[in-house]
Amino acid sequence: MNVSVDATTCAGHGRCYTLAPDVFGMDDEGRGVADHVPVPPGQEARAEEAILNCPERAVIRNG
Numbered sequence: 001m002n003v004s005v006d007a008t009t010c011a012g013h014g015r016c017y018t019l020a021p022d023v024f025g026m027d028d029e030g031r032g033v034a035d036h037v038p039v040p041p042g043q044e045a046r047a048e049e050a051i052l053n054c055p056e057r058a059v060i061r062n063g
């Protein structure tokens with residue numbers, strides 16, 4: 001599993017890195033950061049939660 005945050009639609013709600021801190025980073029303005037990040041073993045469910053809970057649908061599953 002591999003995920004990204006679309007920086008053009010992310011509005012900085014912070015749910016992604018709150019739900020999956022081992023997958024998503026945060027920039028200085030509170031936006032989620034991930035660019036084709038491989039989800040570590042055991043973190044898949046948290047990453048799925050982040051995808052489902054992003055209000056802007058900015059978390060993208062690449063594969």
Ligand code: SF4
Binds near residue numbers: 032055
């Ligand atoms: S939950 Fe969505 S809108 Fe919020 S920081 Fe993460 S990617 Fe951005």
